[in-house]
Amino acid sequence: MIKDYQSQKELRDLYDFCIVGGGPAGITLALRLAGYGWSVVLLEGGEHNYSQRSQSLYKCSSSGLNVYLEETRLRFLGGTSNHWAGRCRPFQQSDFAVPPPGDLPGWPIEFSEIERHLPAAMAILDLPLDSGFKTINGAMDSEFEADRFLLSPPTRFAQKYARDLEETEGLDVFINCNCVDLEFDNTTSRIAAVVVSDYDLRRERARAKHFILATGAVENARQLLNSESLVAGGVVSRDGFVGSCFMEHLNVEMGTFILMEGQDPEPRQYFTTDAFVMEHKSGKGNVSTALLSEVKSYGRMAEVKTFLETLSCDIGIAHKIDYIAKFNCPGDGVITTMIEQFPNRKSRLSFLEERDGLGMGKVNINWELSLQDRHTIKTIGMEMAKCFVEAGLGYVKLSEGVYDVSQPLKMTPHAHHMGTTRMASTPEFGVVDQNCKVFGTDNLYMAGSSVFATGGASNPTMPIVQLTLRLAEHLNHQMSSAVAANS
Ligand SMILES: Cc1cc2nc3c(=O)[nH]c(=O)nc-3n(C[C@H](O)[C@H](O)[C@H](O)COP(=O)(O)OP(=O)(O)OC[C@H]3O[C@@H](n4cnc5c(N)ncnc54)[C@H](O)[C@@H]3O)c2cc1C
Structure with missing residues (x-):
């Protein structure tokens, strides 16, 4: 049953499981656990729809590259699935087999651990089970294979599962119910309760045997950083691993291309091979x-651009004309990317003294690219340009920042937030263990992409659902x- 916590303070005394956050991870987990027969409460901070009073709680400051954390998350039932695009690409064996460069290890679990949950995750995301992951073009040399992906309708979790959330036995769902603190008991190493608040700052403790945070990668870390009892108990250090290793997927403006005469103008998608x-x-x-449109304006447009560039230098308005001269016109081919970023301790959330409207500490995000990331971008750009011409597809003009790492790079993030409570074998290298349990606690778990040890270059939601199904199991x-031991 879905209840509005603003007016219905009807939490039970004790649940088997308390899940915080009603996005894809939280909804999947709640329905699975209740389906197994356990009593479950799902606490969602937002309403049924977008509201400013909820969304404003996502405000945070930034000291590095702009990662648009306010614009790329939605704080209401269904979470960011309310506007996700639905692209799904599975993780590969090599994502789990090959560690990232540097001193941080990769995933501490086998690929098979997530792979076996793929069919169930595909069903949840309304993907056809029998068609495999499709390609839209062929390979390019041994360096780039055709990318494999499927498009979910896209599944809007709150709508798709509205009835199940209302009717599943043993499941209570509360909207307008914000988790604002985690109470850690140092003597038992257990979370005793989470503190919840409505929008009039009325607080109450929600008690359960196990707690799972499913509030997205940024808020999962923020909840841990915000809990004074976790910090006092030595579970969380505010300058330690919690919040560090924030990763995104990089959408780099690689440059432009001109298609060779007679080539198919359809969009293409390539993916780096393991080799x-x-x-x-x-x-x-x-x-x-992709071609911006099928209008071929190469030739005359190049002349116009050259004329404008020269003129602008002559009359001293280069910066204004530069915008026009470099503007992509119909007929230009544009190259975009989704590139892996390696975990890097310096890309991190930091806890601030400043409080939000419900009294929780705010966070600052410092998102950085490492030299290793610039190397990845440069290598993919240069090799792709070479393969493209060798395959007879066309000619590529790379952006300067791609091949000259001393130059700024034009790039945007993909709204894939990952890594802030990374999974590792030991607390030396991460925040949660192989079962997504927070090191140093006995009953606190994380669901979602905050646990990603590395993010590959696969869209995160399907792996999130796969890992959530594994956690439910x-x-x-x-x-x-x-229960068996106690009976
Ligand atoms: C424009 C856009 C397009 C995208 N396209 C794709 C795509 O094509 N493919 C893909 O794989 N991914 C895509 N994504 C990413 C995808 O949306 C996320 O991976 C996914 O939603 C993460 O699910 P989640 O359940 O972990 O977190 P979220 O969806 O962020 O859900 C978190 C939930 O927790 C709630 N919450 C937060 N704080 C609290 C609190 N204190 N108390 C109680 N509840 C709280 C929130 O209200 C929310 O409901 C896209 C994202 C954006 C922004």
């Missing part, structure tokens, strides 16, 4: 090429064993 990654010691990446097993 490419091994040879160049780089990250992975998708490269997409683990929690069910844990609880069943505990």
